[in-house]
Amino acid sequence: MAEKKLRFAIFGNGSKALESIQIWEMFDYLIKHSAEVYVEQSFYYALQHQLKDDLEVDGLFEGSDFNADYVISLGGDGTFLKAASSVVAKQIPIIGVNMGRLGFLANVAPADVISMLDNIFAGQYDIEERVVIQLDAGAESLEGCPCALNDIAILKRDTASMISIRASVNGEYLVTYLADGLVISTPTGSTAYSLSVGGPIIMPQAGILSLTPVAPHTLNIRPIVISDDVEIKLEVESRSHNILAAIDGRSEKISEGVVLTIKKAPYKVRIMKLHGQRFFSTLREKLMWGADMRKF
Structure with missing residues (x-):
């Protein structure tokens, strides 16, 4: 054969x-x-x-x-x-x-x-499997792949004032971020954008996600680590009425008022070592x- x-x-x-x-x-x-x-x-x-x-x-x-x-x-x-x-x-x-x-x-x-x-x-x-997260923007369609190996960042689109991000985890209200943005990072992405804005370094197989604000308005909002099997919902308000979703750095324009949902994807990225x-x-x-x- x-x-x-x-x-x-x-x-x-x-x-x-x-x-x-x-x-x-x-x-x-x-x-x-x-x-x-x-x-x-x-x-x-x-x-x-x-x-x-x-x-x-x-x-x-x-x-x-x-x-x-x-x-x-x-x-x-x-x-x-x-x-x-x-x-x-x-x-x-x-x-x-x-x-x-x-x-x-x-x-x-x-x-x-x-x-x-x-x-x-x-x-x-050796093959190491890494968690992937995905973004759902409801009825608003995304141009590119909705999945991220590193991170999904919700950011203000221009030089306008900070944005307001009301975050809930599994339906429970977490906090409202007043900041330039919010980075939701996988363990793989913890050494990338998340780290540069003060997020924690996470071992690749830890089974957790981190939420780290970008330039928060108050000093008492710190990064938080949560389980990766939760559903995160974000409601964003902006004076410019537009926001940016960066999915592993790939930019997507999002309209104000859209409820964003972030959760673990049903598959993983397999990295050879x-x-x-x-x-x-x-x-x-x-x-x-x-x-x-x-x-x-």
Whole structure:
């Protein structure tokens, strides 16, 4: 019986991935191993421009119009989030190759790509599942994917005054935030936007969400951590009558008066990891967490 060919769908940041010779080695590796290679269309054109010739692939795709055994993201965490939003309910494992700076999600160094592929073809790898949250804007339709691996932020749209966000959890009134916005973060997103506005760092498998206000009007409203199996409802008022919902950084315009509902999605994002990668060591290495910066 013939061995099944593995299918790979590849996303990338053309301005970053092209700088690394290991990426070209990756394509050569996949071709030599008879893998089926599909490339996101805009990234393919960037590759083609760099090569000044056609790149040998099995097909192109746009958005989530693909089927594969594995997804490879070549770029930073932003590219990884784009790939994750396209995978959504497909449950395809994602390999994040870090061509950016921090790389919490894109956690495979370019020099380790071939080693990771060796493990894939040998069936020896770790997969970590991460919680996804989703936004429901009622009758108001959203242009993009409503799901976020990192966070959903409700923000004022312009330089107008702060907005009012009345928050309820499972039908119980929590508080009304007077602030520039509110970040609802998964554990995965706790080291992203949420952290920059004072939110807590959360272990990936903790089963909780954090709500952190952005520039709150009062000092006695602090971040709060809640279970991830609840339903959060937000009623937002703004003097400009418009607000912004940022879903993993993808902006959606929302009209005032719409009741927003945020809850855990019925699926998870599956992230492939090299053996031995640990969350606390990543914190220390990527964020210099706990490092004593004093000079003696």
